[in-house]
Amino acid sequence: MYGYLRTHVPELKVRQQEYYRAVYCGLCRTMGQCTGQCSRMTLSYDFTLFALVRMALTGETVTVRSRRCIAHPLRKRPMADPNSTLRLCANASAILAHHKVKDDLRDERGLKRTAATAVSPFTASMRRRAVKAGYGDMDSGVFHAMKELWELETSRIPSVDEPATLFGELMGKTLAYGLEGNTAKLAHSIGLHLGRFVYILDAADDYAEDMEHRRYNPLACLYGDPAMTELSDRKREELRIALLAELSELERAFDLLDTDDPDLGGLLSNILYEGLPRQVERVLFGSACDCAQKGQGKKTGHPRRRHGKGERS
Amino acid sequence: MNDPYKILGVSPTATDDEVKSAYRALARKYHPDKYRDSDLAEMAGEKMKEINAAYDEIQKMRAGKTAGQSGYGGSSYGGQTYGGPYGGQTYGQAHHSGNPYITARQLINLRRVAEAAQVLSTVPESDRGAEWHFLMGCIAVNRGHFVDAQQFFDTACGMDPANAEYRDARERLRNRSAGFGSGQTTRTSACSCCDICAALACMDCCCGNGCCR
Amino acid sequence: MTELHPLYGALTAVSPVPAVTATPAERKARGLLSRHTPESTATALRTLLDTDRHARGAEWYFLMGVCALGQGHPADAQAHLDHACTLATPEAVSEYRTLYESVRNVFEKRRSSDKDDKDRRDRDHACCSAEDCCECCFCCDGDGDGICCEGPDGCCDCCDCSDGCN
Numbered sequence: 001m002y003g004y005l006r007t008h009v010p011e012l013k014v015r016q017q018e019y020y021r022a023v024y025c026g027l028c029r030t031m032g033q034c035t036g037q038c039s040r041m042t043l044s045y046d047f048t049l050f051a052l053v054r055m056a057l058t059g060e061t062v063t064v065r066s067r068r069c070i071a072h073p074l075r076k077r078p079m080a081d082p083n084s085t086l087r088l089c090a091n092a093s094a095i096l097a098h099h100k101v102k103d104d105l106r107d108e109r110g111l112k113r114t115a116a117t118a119v120s121p122f123t124a125s126m127r128r129r130a131v132k133a134g135y136g137d138m139d140s141g142v143f144h145a146m147k148e149l150w151e152l153e154t155s156r157i158p159s160v161d162e163p164a165t166l167f168g169e170l171m172g173k174t175l176a177y178g179l180e181g182n183t184a185k186l187a188h189s190i191g192l193h194l195g196r197f198v199y200i201l202d203a204a205d206d207y208a209e210d211m212e213h214r215r216y217n218p219l220a221c222l223y224g225d226p227a228m229t230e231l232s233d234r235k236r237e238e239l240r241i242a243l244l245a246e247l248s249e250l251e252r253a254f255d256l257l258d259t260d261d262p263d264l265g266g267l268l269s270n271i272l273y274e275g276l277p278r279q280v281e282r283v284l285f286g287s288a289c290d291c292a293q294k295g296q297g298k299k300t301g302h303p304r305r306r307h308g309k310g311e312r313s
Numbered sequence: 314m315n316d317p318y319k320i321l322g323v324s325p326t327a328t329d330d331e332v333k334s335a336y337r338a339l340a341r342k343y344h345p346d347k348y349r350d351s352d353l354a355e356m357a358g359e360k361m362k363e364i365n366a367a368y369d370e371i372q373k374m375r376a377g378k379t380a381g382q383s384g385y386g387g388s389s390y391g392g393q394t395y396g397g398p399y400g401g402q403t404y405g406q407a408h409h410s411g412n413p414y415i416t417a418r419q420l421i422n423l424r425r426v427a428e429a430a431q432v433l434s435t436v437p438e439s440d441r442g443a444e445w446h447f448l449m450g451c452i453a454v455n456r457g458h459f460v461d462a463q464q465f466f467d468t469a470c471g472m473d474p475a476n477a478e479y480r481d482a483r484e485r486l487r488n489r490s491a492g493f494g495s496g497q498t499t500r501t502s503a504c505s506c507c508d509i510c511a512a513l514a515c516m517d518c519c520c521g522n523g524c525c526r
Numbered sequence: 527m528t529e530l531h532p533l534y535g536a537l538t539a540v541s542p543v544p545a546v547t548a549t550p551a552e553r554k555a556r557g558l559l560s561r562h563t564p565e566s567t568a569t570a571l572r573t574l575l576d577t578d579r580h581a582r583g584a585e586w587y588f589l590m591g592v593c594a595l596g597q598g599h600p601a602d603a604q605a606h607l608d609h610a611c612t613l614a615t616p617e618a619v620s621e622y623r624t625l626y627e628s629v630r631n632v633f634e635k636r637r638s639s640d641k642d643d644k645d646r647r648d649r650d651h652a653c654c655s656a657e658d659c660c661e662c663c664f665c666c667d668g669d670g671d672g673i674c675c676e677g678p679d680g681c682c683d684c685c686d687c688s689d690g691c692n
């Protein structure tokens with residue numbers, strides 16, 4: 001995944017950050033248990049937010065224990081015990097990681113292709129374990145959605161919103177997996193707008209690089225202007241409006257989540273009101289990179305210190 | 314029904330103003346206008362219903378309490394168990410006891426104002442005292458007839474100047490727009506000694522990051 | 527497309543009169559779009575996408591922008607309309623530009639998700655702004671079904687709030 005869905009650390013309460021890290025580390029550990037140690041490399045902030053939203057939707061709580069982990073063996077750290085939410089997110093993450101790699105294999109060239117070829121056996125085994133664990137229907141859903149998305153992208157349709165909506169639908173279905181009624185509707189809406197947000201933001205983020213390497217980029221198809229090697233100010237402003245419109249949809253959906261846990265509620269509003277708008281500013285205008293975020297690389301990072309592992313699967 | 318205080322996110326000891334502003338903040342949050350063009354409109358509508366019911370419930374409870382206390386000062390309702398006015402009758406449904414005022418009060422609390430007005434109209438004109446005017450005033454407020462309400466409350470206060478409930482109702486009506494801007498609700502989470510210890514412990518973990526660079 | 531985005535109706539009154547230079551496909555699409563139904567919009571979009579890539583002018587981009595708006599696609603709508611403006615002849619440009627500006631304004635207004643805006647809204651208790659209904663409004667709690675102030679400009683006449691209300 002992409003790693004855009006993150007908190008804004010300076011505005012977090014210490015307790016909230018502790019909670020976030022417990023879920024983040026808990027998810028990592030759950031991934032190790034469910035889909036194999038290798039899958040922990042694909043850990044992302046995005047699925048941490050998914051886990052938080054799922055918990056707010058279902059009311060499931062976490063038990064936090066102090067544990068050691070392989071990546072940081074010296075110090076014990078608080079970690080959420082695996083629960084059904086974390087297990088679901090771990091499996092969903094494995095499935096999406098695999099289909100993302102497949103996707104890269106289809107249309108990347110050069111180094112990226114080599115990298116995708118190298119990791120594909122691992123992601124394939126992660127996916128197999130997820131399917132065995134009973135997530136076969138999710139897998140086939142993701143497979144079809146990715147195929148549809150790929151077909152739309154290769155048709156070079158002059159649109160960013162259409163593929164973004166397809167991607168959003170995929171996220172919505174993943175987030176609503178196994179839920180019913182209004183909760184499912186709410187989950188779908190959150191997933192849809194998060195997915196659209198991520199897709200459009202990622203397209204904007206990669207625009208200049210994709211133009212340089214003549215790779216596919218939905219925004220390049222939309223603007224159809226080969227002379228524009230990087231986004232003009234006007235386009236950046238337009239994209240900001242579009243992305244913030246997405247956030248206002250998200251706001252309405254987040255307002256309907258009710259959680260009794262003030263830490264969880266605080267984390268979610270931190271992400272919505274602080275984290276995501278800052279990602280928009282950072283990607284589009286290169287600002288909002290205040291001292292607190294300097295330690296965090298573009299798409300990698302850790303709530304506390306640099307993690308060094310691939311955020312991007 | 315769930316605890317109405319929990320739904321509004323305030324403690325049972327909160328003042329009327331706190332309850333009101335919590336209610337307002339939530340009403341804004343779930344306002345149908347905000348969700349007008351959204352597929353989540355239905356869910357927001359349900360939330361709105363829930364908080365409306367909770368707010369009504371609290372007001373009902375407090376109105377009952379007010380009537381039951383002789384020296385109401387409007388400060389705190391905290392912790393006491395709720396008993397209806399006039400000897401702890403329940404408010405689930407209106408009991409048609411002989412006293413038309415009791416019946417009318419119950420009906421008003423259930424927001425069945427038309428029936429309450431009907432009951433009050435049976436009181437002969439010569440017997441209509443302060444309580445009658447007060448209750449008529451409440452009915453008028455419920456119907457949105459604020460000018461009439463002011464008149465009824467004035468009369469009630471004139472007839473029984475010592476009654477705090479009547480005075481309070483009159484003041485509230487006069488100041489009904491003064492409550493605006495009384496601030497947002499903040500759900501303050503409890504901060505116990507333990508939390509502080511935990512926070513210090515966390516800070517220790519966060520700041521002492523010597524180990525894994 | 528199952529339904530049109532609500533903003534579509536508020537923003538676009540596409541006149542059925544095509545630009546002089548419009549191609550037959552563009553004329554057809556414009557006619558379809560002026561009907562304002564989900565089906566006609568979907569058909570218009572297909573018609574437009576079927577045209578020759580090299581024969582696409584200002585009118586084509588404008589109509590694509592209108593379609594995108596119907597689907598609630600802010601990024602596409604802005605990009606297409608902007609492109610239409612740059613390609614447009616002086617006669618047509620005003621129609622294109624008006625729509626472009628109003629799309630921006632509307633989405634700008636809806637972007638309530640930054641914190642300052644939220645704080646301001648929380649503080650702002652002014653009665654009868656479109657988002658709030660004050661307590662004096664008795665349709666909110668009168669019948670308890672939570673539907674109040676349905677009018678587009680906020681407060682209905684049952685609102686008796688003295689300050690801020692008309």
